[in-house]
Amino acid sequence: MSSAELTPEVARRPLTGRRARLGDLLLQLVAGAAAAAATVLVLLIAWKVVEGARPAIAKFGVHFITRVVWNPVVGREVFGAGSFLFGTAITSLLALALAAPLAIGCALFLTELAPRVLRAPVTSLVETLAAIPSVVIGLWGIYVLGPILQRHVEPALHSTLGFIPLFGPPSSAGPSIFTAIVVLTMMILPIVSSITRELFLGVPRELKEGALALGTTRWEMVRGVVFPYARGGIAAALILGLGRAVGEAIAVTQVIGGGVFIHLSLFSTGDTLASKIASSYQGAATNLEEHSLIYLALILLVFSLLANISAQWIVRRVARRQGVGPNRGGFG
Amino acid sequence: MSTHGITRADMHAVNLPRRRALNRLMEVLAWLAAAVAIGFLVLIVWSVARKGASELNLALITKTPATGFFTSGSGGLANAFAGTLVIVGIATLMALPTGILVALYLTEFAPPSVRNIVSLSLDVLNGVPAIVIGIFVYGLFVLGHGQSGYAASFALACIMLPLVARSTIEVLLLVPRALREASLALGVARWRTTLSIVLPQTIGGIITGTVLAVARVAGETAPLLFTSSLVGTQVHWNPHHALQTVPVAIFELSESADPQDHARAWAAALVLLLFILLTSLTARWLATRNRSKLSASR
Structure with a gap:
């Protein structure tokens, strides 16, 4: 019925001409070059940071990582990352410990409990929290959160839990490690919560309904079905949250106060790897100090690579085991 | 048990x-x-x-910071707003085409093994702390050529690239397979199918993804500290020089001892926050609308 008959000559005519093949090749080349550039960029970042840190690596070696000193006095320069590593570990681990239950609670609320009208708005409000720039959170941390914690929360914690070395005497000025922990908690809460929410949404409905039909309460259903199902994904979400907390520089710099020492009290000042780098932006005293700062950046970079790759690996393994599952880690 | x-x-x-x-x-x-x-x-x-x-007024955007001994602390932050505009604009020009091309390559051309590698690179790039990106660009450009708006733009583009690519991939995957096949079956070449059939379907998604990425980097401070922070108080539009930006201005004013500086920091933070909240909420709203439209057509 068609007017254009499929004659043998027409059928034999090549569908794609030379121009078409050239176009295909060109687009593929250009797009491939962009993809290659993205991959090369990651390698370039690693190479440039290693290169910048090399003089400090040559001078201080691996001991740099554990040494607790930062002395830029010309002629007697000694640098070490020990106190910053300690500050990074204590702030980000405690922030994660605070954020994890909050984020999982939030995700449970959004997937299991919230009335239907509340779900979409509350979800986007929590995600909005992630959109607030860190410099604004830091500003708020110095002038609003810091004083509140210093005046009301720290004395209360010290008087009730003072026997634990973490809760030493309250800080005299605003900045403290404690403020940094609370600020970091706020910053990683929305990230962990939005990933966890997606995981919970992926739990098969029939499993949940099956548990409820057996007479479990809602909490028992969550504990027995939702948590085991999403366990791997939650671990990945927590690792990504930790990576974000470790790498956050600006807000922490603003509220943590600075200083090179290791002490357990949360209510005094300190520094993290990232905050030490950020607070030195107006120039290092010597070349060696600059290389040492880049060494700090190298430690950060290695940690963030490890955190990301292990999180991706967990997500992929879980996805393969469950057939479906979260497709956050690429789409392979 | x-x-x-x-x-x-x-x-x-x-x-x-x-x-x-x-x-x-x-x-x-x-x-x-x-x-x-x-x-x-x-x-x-x-x-x-x-x-x-209380501190928000037009002078914040139109006036430059006063530098006199008695007048310091007054004036606006016009230089910072101009700088942010230039730097974020150039960063978008760098990251948007690259991000779209990466996404096209991954969804339309790449063999699975290459796709996994590039995809992992994007995730890793997304996870590199912003301050490390700053140090990287410092080593790459600033050590040789000094601070500049271009260096800052490149740093921000590194952060935008995985965001733009990721959101473009998401919408490209939503384009119905039948659409591609119909076009190819009509004898249209692969590249024309990709550019004039597949890509137009995703414009909405690409725009929302880009807007979200812009909202994200407009507030980034860490990559700018080492690339574009040693600046004067004049309004500059030339990205060959270091330009003041809104986030860096807030950061510096917040560390100052002068209460008047804090007031300006709060006002600038309000402008930045309003911009980011408005753009990201609009983009999110458009994204859900757009996605349901694309999904419905499948």
């Missing part, structure tokens, strides 16, 4: 009122967790609005 899973002990040994009470407790805790998250957001937005509004 495993540590998780519903055990017989849960069902029998514990009596029903206790199980119900535990359930109630956990429900209340989940409500509280959500309330805390929303509370954080409300607290921040409210403080910034209250402290920023």
Whole structure:
């Protein structure tokens, strides 16, 4: 019925001409070059940071990582990352410990409990929290959160839990490690919560309904079905949250106060790897100090690579085991 | 007995009122967790609005900071707004085409093994801390050529690239397979199918993804500290020089000892926050609308 008959000559005519093949090749080349550039960029970042840190690596070696000193006095320069590593570990681990239950609670609320009208708005409000720039959170941390914690929360914690070395005497000025922990908690809460929410949404409905039909309460259903199902994904979400907390520089710099020492009290000042780098932006005293700062950046970079790759690996393994599952880690 | 899973002990040994009470407790805790998250957001937005509004006026955007001995602390931040505009604009020009091309390559051309590698690179790039990106660009450009708007733009583009690529991939995957096949079956070349059939379907998604990425990097401070922070108070539009930016200005003013500086920091924070909240909320709203439209057509 068609007017254009499929004659043998027409059928034999090549569908794609030379121009078409050239176009295909060109687009593929250009797009491939962009993809290659993205991959090369990651390698370039690693190479440039290693290169910048090399003089400090040559001078201080691996001991740099554990040494607790930062002395830029010309002629007697000694640098070490020990106190910053300690500050990074204590702030980000405690922030994660605070954020994890909050984020999982939030995700449970959004997937299991919230009335239907509340779900979409509350979800986007929590995600909005992630959109607030860190410099604004830091500003708020110095002038609003810091004083509140210093005046009301720290004395209360010290008087009730003072026997634990973490809760030493309250800080005299605003900045403290404690403020940094609370600020970091706020910053990683929305990230962990939005990933966890997606995981919970992926739990098969029939499993949940099956548990409820057996007479479990809602909490028992969550504990027995939702948590085991999403366990791997939650671990990945927590690792990504930790990576974000470790790498956050600006807000922490603003509220943590600075200083090179290791002490357990949360209510005094300190520094993290990232905050030490950020607070030195107006120039290092010597070349060696600059290389040492880049060494700090190298430690950060290695940690963030490890955190990301292990999180991706967990997500992929879980996805393969469950057939479906979260497709956050690429789409392979 | 495993540590998780519903055990017989849960069902029998514990009596029903206790199980119900535990359930109630956990429900209340989940409500509280959500309330805390929303509370954080409300607290921040409210403080910034209250402290920023009193200092907010047109001079903030039109006037440059006063430098005289008696007048310091007054004036506006026109130089910072100009700089942010230039730097974010150039960063978008760098990251947008590259991001779209990467996404096209991954969804339309790449063999699976290459796709995994590039995809992993994007995730890794997304996870590199912003301050490390700053140090990287410092080593790449600033050490040789000094600070400049271009260096800062490149740093921000590194952050935007995975965001743009990721969101473009998401919408490209939503384009119905039948559409591609129909076009190819009509004898249209692969590249024309990709550029004039597939890509136009995703314009909405690409725009929202880009807007979200712009909203994200407009507030980034860490990559700019080492690339474009040693600046004067004049308005500059030339990205060959270091340009002041809004986030860096807020950062510096917040560390200052002068209360007048804090007031300006709050006002600038209010402008930045309004911009970011408005753009990202609009983009999110457009994204859900757009996605449901694309999904419906499948």
